[in-house]
Amino acid sequence: MRPGTRYALRSVASGLGTLLFVVIFNFFLFRMLPGDPIGLYTRGRNVPPEQIEALRAELDRPLVEQFLGYLANPFSSTINSARFNQPVWTLIGERVGATLLLVGTAIVLASIVGTWLGIRSAWQRGQRFDNVSTGLTLTLYSMPEFWLGMILLIVFGVGVGFLPGMFPIGGIITPGVDPSSLAGILDIAWHMVLPVTTLTAVYLAEYALVMRASLLDEMGQDYLVVARAKGLMDKVVRRRHAVPNAMLPTITLIFMNLGFVISGAITVETVFSWPGLGLLSYDALRGPDIALLQAIFLLFSIGVILANVAADLVYAVLDPRVRA
Amino acid sequence: MSAPALMAQAVEVHFPGERGRTARAVDAVTLSVLPGQVVALVGESGCGKSTLARVLLGLQPTSGGEVLVGGQPLPTSRAGLKAYRRRAQLILQDPMGSLNPRQTVYEAVAEGVRIHRIGDEERRVAEALARVGLRPPERFFARYPHELSGGQRQRVVIAGALVLEPEILVADEPVSSLDASVRGEILALLLRLRAELGLTLLVVTHDLGLAWNIADRIAVMYLGRIIEEGPTEQVLADPQHPYTRALLSVVPEVARLEPIVLAGEPPDPASVPPGCRFHPRCPLLAAGLPDEVATRCRTVALPVLPAQAGHRAACHALDPTMGP
Numbered sequence: 170m171r172p173g174t175r176y177a178l179r180s181v182a183s184g185l186g187t188l189l190f191v192v193i194f195n196f197f198l199f200r201m202l203p204g205d206p207i208g209l210y211t212r213g214r215n216v217p218p219e220q221i222e223a224l225r226a227e228l229d230r231p232l233v234e235q236f237l238g239y240l241a242n243p244f245s246s247t248i249n250s251a252r253f254n255q256p257v258w259t260l261i262g263e264r265v266g267a268t269l270l271l272v273g274t275a276i277v278l279a280s281i282v283g284t285w286l287g288i289r290s291a292w293q294r295g296q297r298f299d300n301v302s303t304g305l306t307l308t309l310y311s312m313p314e315f316w317l318g319m320i321l322l323i324v325f326g327v328g329v330g331f332l333p334g335m336f337p338i339g340g341i342i343t344p345g346v347d348p349s350s351l352a353g354i355l356d357i358a359w360h361m362v363l364p365v366t367t368l369t370a371v372y373l374a375e376y377a378l379v380m381r382a383s384l385l386d387e388m389g390q391d392y393l394v395v396a397r398a399k400g401l402m403d404k405v406v407r408r409r410h411a412v413p414n415a416m417l418p419t420i421t422l423i424f425m426n427l428g429f430v431i432s433g434a435i436t437v438e439t440v441f442s443w444p445g446l447g448l449l450s451y452d453a454l455r456g457p458d459i460a461l462l463q464a465i466f467l468l469f470s471i472g473v474i475l476a477n478v479a480a481d482l483v484y485a486v487l488d489p490r491v492r493a
Numbered sequence: 494m495s496a497p498a499l500m501a502q503a504v505e506v507h508f509p510g511e512r513g514r515t516a517r518a519v520d521a522v523t524l525s526v527l528p529g530q531v532v533a534l535v536g537e538s539g540c541g542k543s544t545l546a547r548v549l550l551g552l553q554p555t556s557g558g559e560v561l562v563g564g565q566p567l568p569t570s571r572a573g574l575k576a577y578r579r580r581a582q583l584i585l586q587d588p589m590g591s592l593n594p595r596q597t598v599y600e601a602v603a604e605g606v607r608i609h610r611i612g613d614e615e616r617r618v619a620e621a622l623a624r625v626g627l628r629p630p631e632r633f634f635a636r637y638p639h640e641l642s643g644g645q646r647q648r649v650v651i652a653g654a655l656v657l658e659p660e661i662l663v664a665d666e667p668v669s670s671l672d673a674s675v676r677g678e679i680l681a682l683l684l685r686l687r688a689e690l691g692l693t694l695l696v697v698t699h700d701l702g703l704a705w706n707i708a709d710r711i712a713v714m715y716l717g718r719i720i721e722e723g724p725t726e727q728v729l730a731d732p733q734h735p736y737t738r739a740l741l742s743v744v745p746e747v748a749r750l751e752p753i754v755l756a757g758e759p760p761d762p763a764s765v766p767p768g769c770r771f772h773p774r775c776p777l778l779a780a781g782l783p784d785e786v787a788t789r790c791r792t793v794a795l796p797v798l799p800a801q802a803g804h805r806a807a808c809h810a811l812d813p814t815m816g817p
Contacts (some may be wrong), residue, residue, distance in 0.1 A: 212808040259586035391585045391586075391587055394547075394552065394591075395653070398550055398582060399608055399657070400609060413595070414594070414595060452672060487595070488594070488595060489594070
């Protein structure tokens, strides 16, 4: 077997192992949550006692029996959300698009802008661009995303003083607009401005700082001097040797963060009432809606595991040293 | 006598330090290497020898003085410098660091050919690899640096320099990161290349033993200045300067001297002592010199030694009439 193949199989196998652990852990985690979900959802509603009993009976079944049922098919379409009274995977299916759109856009923007900032900062280390950029990204990095979101929402959504509210304060689309029409697409884009800005601002710091650090590290390498001595111009040395090699950690980071595209941004979606998986998790957690939480967590974990395996594989393609 | 292949004339390199303290890394150095000659530039770390090597390759701007290549000033234009870099190549201490870890051996060696658009790439790469003893060359084309031994890596680095058919090779500690058994092989390789190709070689090293093995002439550098220079046998058999004697006394191959351990602080290029720069650590001065000489040591600066002029050393104790 070639070392590359062996490496790939090893990362996939370790991903599968993690997945198995998550599937099992996921079940027991939510069974340990305190609270009475049935009481919560039936409170104030006229629910016949027999129906409450039936719901309770489901949760009161022996744990092992429930576990085996869950293990047989964790993605079964018959698992119902107590809160929404719909199959959990149907609920998730309806919401996943909004989150992918929001977080996906933010990650793409953040990785491009962040990497660019990091490269320029490293080239001009200690100069004004670097000082401003590093200061700004550190500030953004340490900011809670929901707090930044609320500030943006108040300033640009609601309006402050003479500044009128320019952007919608929540939701993904104005009710009544057809999302498949051009007006609908523009409307969605308009709704995306504030939440995407929030997420991009918070995410890009990580890329900028990692890129800067790894490029600075790379710039001290002897092979850059050797390349210069062979007659390569400084600019080309950086572009051809230093940046591609320094990109490795950043690329890994991007791929790992892709896992969070699905889990998205619970707090930011909540702040902007964005109808995605983040808001759904927030609602499910308030219950707690055990079946829904369980499904959402399973999905999030799968996302992270897949992204990690992808990061491993991409790294091996890019860096020959890893394959050995 | 033909014009020196490479010559530094009163070269100065100053680095701005903290709080306005300027570090004089290279302080009026005159040194020349004749065509086909091997000159060893010897000194402890931080004495400015590596900086001087980079100046000679046009990799480090000077603060004063002049570099002559074959009697002509070192070009300053981009095109002129690029053309010069084809004629003079650099070999560094750490072969792992000198090679881009993501490039194969072929790519590493071919880089110079591509930069200078020489053409006939594959034949030249194969020839260069064969010349440094990596045979059959095709077997090494697709290998990565991490798959090679230290000695093989340094051979690849040397092949990358040779592929441009340079006249001058500047080797900065070419063997000090290699195992003792491999060091001999690489040194023998360098000497063979000099014999076969008529290479001019400047070897920068902290190791007088190495200089002994390879060099025609030795220049000893201390705190940015050359303090003794002459034919290898003369310098090693009859060292004049107390610093050279101290260095030589701790070379294992020269067991005939009592080890001289230098007292005092390690030299700092940001505060070069007045008078003779070696006087704070000089064992002769510490042992007691006539008052008149001792005063000169502390106050009167020494002249810059001329290049290629027999065996000379800059020391007041040797010649009480020396002036700046």
